[in-house]
Amino acid sequence: MTDPLPRLRIDKWLWHARFFKTRSLAARVVSDGGVRIDGDRASKPSQTVSPGAVLTFPQGRRIRVVAVVALGTRRGPAEEAATLYDDRTPPSQPVPPRVGPRPTGRDRRRLTALKGDPEDL
Template sequence: MTDAPRPQIRLDKWLWHARFFKTRTLAAKLVAGGHVRVNAAKTDKPARKVGPGDTLTFPQGHDIRVVRIIAPGERRGPAPEAQALYEDLTPIKEMPAKAPRYEGRGRPTKKDRRMFEQSRKGPLE
């Protein structure tokens, strides 16, 4: 019984297939900049081979994404197909509270505006 080789794909290509980046060039630039970790080890090679079971850590926007690869992917397909390529391990962030100065009551009154300005200045001014 021979073990079949683990299917692998280039890192930049997988990030593009999984729809984390709009273009493969953007994915390659992020990897080449040293901003991606594969199984906790930094890599700066877009051609590094990854496959099922590998864990990737990389920035996307203002967040740090942590994903485990489930499948290498054949093409850059629709979003549901792309989401089947990975398991998202990123911790869920709580939604920020609504801004305290506006509670949906319409336009603030002059009294509200004075209180807001006073709260911005602080007690010493």
């Protein structure tokens, strides 16, 4: 009889791989519907993942795309956690450099007057 693929809870794997500081924070992101497993929305933190699955989830202001390579047995050091996944996140767009000096308060007021401040409506 062949053993099925090993599986691990999604919240536990995200915590083991050090994407979230606490397991409860990882569970909250999953519960809020922010995690996709192979394109399907994960509805519960108890859903399981196995090697080969592709996860898409928000982390801060970035959207991360990672492929599960291995399941961890513990939350180890960062070097160990990096072996659990293959990062497929597209590179972020570089922030264009600022042209000229920083706007002054007077500049901001003039710009607000041109745009029409919503508070004045």
